[in-house]
Amino acid sequence: xxxxxxxxxxxxxxxxxxxxxxxxxxxxxxxxxxxxxxxxxxxxxxxxxxxxxxxxxxxxxxxxxxxxxxxxxxxxxxxxxxxxxxxxxxxxxxxxxxxxxxxxxxxxxxx
Numbered sequence: 001x002x003x004x005x006x007x008x009x010x011x012x013x014x015x016x017x018x019x020x021x022x023x024x025x026x027x028x029x030x031x032x033x034x035x036x037x038x039x040x041x042x043x044x045x046x047x048x049x050x051x052x053x054x055x056x057x058x059x060x061x062x063x064x065x066x067x068x069x070x071x072x073x074x075x076x077x078x079x080x081x082x083x084x085x086x087x088x089x090x091x092x093x094x095x096x097x098x099x100x101x102x103x104x105x106x107x108x109x110x111x
Contacts, residue, residue, distance in 0.1 A: 018042060038105050056108055058085075066100070069094055
């Protein structure tokens, strides 16, 4: 071990991140550690989702709104309280939303 104390539980300001991104959209990291990244992603129409494939597996949890997640041409309708998995390297983006807030969970550095 590196001699640093083990970091234990700490709160994440999900609501604050959503509020900061509410008007113009975007992505804000709220936690980052060796194996995990958690962020809040807000999409506001008519701005399209410009995501590119990621190097890590990820999970989207819908916090607010609804939309369609297109993963390699397969479409999944999502609404508040639902989640979807996207494998590393998959071409994906959200479509058909007006305002959409999602919690994004990346599994980092496991490959």
